Amino acid sequence: MVSREEKLTDITDWLAISALTEQPIRETIRSFSKRLSNCGIPVDRINCSTFQRHQIMGAMDTTWEIDVGVSDTEFVPKSVIINSDTNNTPAGSLARSASDFERYDLRNSETRGKFPVFEKLNARGFCDYFIIKQSYGRHWESRKTATNSEGVYGSFATKNSSGFSDDQIDEIKSLWPALSLFLKTATEQMLSAQLLEAYVGRIPARNILSGMIERGDGNRISCVLWYSDLRDSTRLSTSLPTDEYLELLNNYFDCTAGSVIENGGEVLKFIGDGVMAIFPLDERDEKMAFSSALSAARQSLVKADCLRSKTSASSAGDFVFGIGLHAGDVTLGNVGTAGRLDMTVIGASANQVTRIEALTKSLAISVLASPRFFQSSPEGLTSIGKFPVPDLGGMTEIYSLVEK
Template identity: 30%
Template sequence: MAESSLITQINDWLIDQALGDPDIVDLFEGVCNRLSAIGIPISRAVLMWSTLHPLFRAELVSWRRGSPAQLDQFIHQDTVSDVWLRSTMKFMLDNNLQVLRRRLTGPEKLVDFTILEDLAAEGYTDYLIIATDLFARPHAHDQSRRGMFVSWSSDRPTGFTDGELECLQRIQRRLSVACKTVIQARISRNITEAYLGKQTGQQVLDGLIRLGDGRETRALVWYSDLRNSTGLAETMPSAEFLDLLNAYFECAARPAIAAGGEVLAFVGDAVLAIFPVADEAELPAITRRALSALRVSLILTDRMNAERKQAGLQPIRYGVGLNIGAVMYGNIGVPERLAFSAIGPTVIEVARIEKLTKTVGSRVLATPQVASLEPHLWRSVGEHPLQGIGRPQEIFGFREEAAALEAA
């Protein structure tokens, strides 16, 4: 009876967690510590769930008595690993099982999975794993399952009692409710970051979702465009062109993201990214980060093109324009279908500047505002008219050799 009362207290704590915004690692560590504190003999526990993320297919939190819980993430793979094929979780999914229990020692010992062999060798005596579906299947005939597994292991010589097994199964439903809340929030962040960027995605989740919502900000704007994309699309097989396009984005967008930039849009074969400037005193440091990303972008491109040449593939050629100024950063479109983007004269100018890279002999061009912050890395290429802009502007080309020496 006392044990039941203690489990009820943990269940109540889990509901409180579901109503808040806990970190899932802290949540699982908290429930493990509370179960251990009331005498449930768990010495190892694992929480695993499927997720929606462009890089990861599943996430896992592991806990061991006396140690902090840890988060691991599993990347998408084209082939199924042997570890998964021999796992208790795969067996439960294939056989539509919700609970699986194995004794790892004594006359009832049954070690029929690789993980159980490992646990038995480490001195564990009992193993329980429980599955819970978290999200409804889209179709009745859909056999896929998106849910979570929780495994509990004991190293007590006698393992779990029947009462303790019942307690762990009672905990599962409330733990699943709390975890579903946290997992849904993580998936929402994953999706918004993947499609909108980290900063923009957070602004949308914070409520910036109506047409016209936005703010004016000062920013360093990065715009790149793939050369001869129409000709490539018309002459290359679709799959080969898609591979080239993604390789280009890897070169042109990833370094900007890694340096703290926000990629707002892939406009066909163009990349629009901004480095917001919250404080003017931060502008020199932000510019250095952007130029460091630019160097990485060019190095990646040259390296990738050398590999593509050896393989007999089309090279990746693109230009980059950089500008600094005010941008309107917010929602555009129609109420039913919005896009979060940056608009304004600064963005129009940088797109026009990038077009000049096709004729002035430099892969990267910038305005005086950018060049003045690191003048030794730029050379004037003269004044040039920009389509739709009133007067010619002095434009600066990136001195790649100076940048390479500085980076060495």
């Protein structure tokens, strides 16, 4: 017969293996609850949260309840944490405490009044509750709370009328370091992937994480190409204060790159004030890819017009840009030195779309498209004549948006 101590050791070993094999948080929490039950520990609710540094995400949160199951792993934006009353939660209280453990008897009316969540839990039959933390050792500042430790927080609740015994709490405490390590590892893996995607884009991030990390590694993509460039950027950068110029740049990127993303495209590179984006043809209906790229171009212009009307008294919306549309094959690959690589887009089609965009300045037309783009998506475009386009071979017919 397996002893209680052996069962607890098995759980610790299983959590370590789960961390090493990158098991999903959701499934691991569900299995952890079953293993506690097999040890005779009456846990009816588990909530696990991790708080960490991230430019967007401030926390990860997962909850399991015996009558509900496991919630999806939820990422809580940093802005929500900063602007919410985190003081009025058990985790917020523990974060400010020198202790790493607090226990609450939910049968006591005075205790239930400490935090809003306690009344809700007691109404659903929960009697005993404790929360435990494992700090990472780093700290971050919140505008509305005291200094809070980054780390893992876990709360455990039971509907057992006798609550948890001291021995049962000690047993969960003995498992907590292993569970904390699993949660920290799993969360940072997920956040690393999101952070990588935020900096290099979804497709490059996917390629890097799948092992495409050697110099010269690359893959060919058939796609619609979308390139935009800011007009008079040199004049703007020298005439505006740095903070105003950065605000203008970010507004411009919101109009252009933001529209690409909202229409299902992929921003591959910010090249100074240029935006190189694609709408892959192997991931969607070809007609939809062209239509989405055209919609993104129109949306960019609408956004810019709205911004100018709202910021007429400042320089924040005082910018003009051009957009080139094309289609073809490009290679997304690693270039650079052995110690410093960049996953970038290369190929004739990538050069050609920048040449098409360059015409928007001399022709004073905001959006121009190539013959290849027009062949697959003629609706909404009209020919404006033939023009010399380097890399496209002689005089090339060019198309612009039909005014709506």
